[in-house]
Amino acid sequence: MSDRYRKEDEARGEARGFIKGRAKEIICFAKKINYTYEEIKARLKQRLNINDDEAENYMKLY
Numbered sequence: 001m002s003d004r005y006r007k008e009d010e011a012r013g014e015a016r017g018f019i020k021g022r023a024k025e026i027i028c029f030a031k032k033i034n035y036t037y038e039e040i041k042a043r044l045k046q047r048l049n050i051n052d053d054e055a056e057n058y059m060k061l062y
Helices: 003-032 037-048 052-061
Strands: none
Touching (some): 003 037, 003 052
């Protein structure tokens, strides 16, 4: 595998890790201030620029 492809894979992995961390942070904070499930999901979609399925997956995960 060339150096270029390895660096691209690493960058994608870092981006996914960052988004997962932000999703967890948003969900935990929103739960503390009593947002509804749908409000949290909408906030995830807005803040992270993700689709409904991705938001739903993060909701199930955290």
